[in-house]
Amino acid sequence: MYAIYWGCLIGGSLFALTTIIFGDVLGDILDGVMDSLPFEQLAFMQPMVIVGGVAVFGGAGILLDRYTSLDILPVFLAASMAGVLSSAVTYFAYVKPMKNTENSTGFSIQDLVGKIGEVIVPVPAQGFGEVVVRAGAGNTNQIAASLDGEELAAGARVVVGDVREGVLYVFRYDE
Incomplete structure (x- = not known):
């Protein structure tokens, strides 16, 4: 033994x-x-x-x-x-x-639909700006356009309504 x-x-x-x-x-x-x-x-x-x-x-x-x-x-x-x-x-x-405790920083841009974010570069009615959205274990900055044609000022809270060709289409978040 x-x-x-x-x-x-x-x-x-x-x-x-x-x-x-x-x-x-x-x-x-x-x-x-x-x-x-x-x-x-x-x-x-x-x-x-x-x-x-x-x-x-x-x-x-x-x-x-x-x-x-x-x-x-x-x-x-x-x-x-x-x-x-x-x-x-x-x-x-x-x-x-x-x-x-395993976390991943990877995400699909399609996963952002329905997420709440904040405008960091103003989004004009017909153009592009930038938003920050929480994704996975961190935040991500993404190019954004207005879904309903409304101008969105910096600091405005928004919801991601759609994603097309790598652009987030957002609308104002009403609490």
Whole structure:
């Protein structure tokens, strides 16, 4: 059993070292594999969680085998519990909260329809100005024209009514 514990500890440590060096490439490959699982109940099966638990299992097995007088079965069970517990802590304290905080700054201009913005460069009745609209995790400045032919002064709040050829067609926002 001692060799199995050492194998788990060394394998987990090598995986961690490889992840540090080749993290982006390896993480993308394994993350995509785990994302393809259809069951929501298996969401905890992230590479970091699984390999971390295996490494803790190996380390706990080595320590318990060497420094206690327990037999093989109690050492195996205690090391298994330590691995499962460390995996649960890793998942609930790190992986799950980090997954919920992912933000993207990317957006489609079509997503701006219905959003409220503010005119920063006056929009003439027949011409173009500029508006700032909240999109994704930030703000975006876009070329704008009046949807209903009304002149819009700087500072006016507007609603994006349509998008055509990369231009936002806006109208005054009435609260």
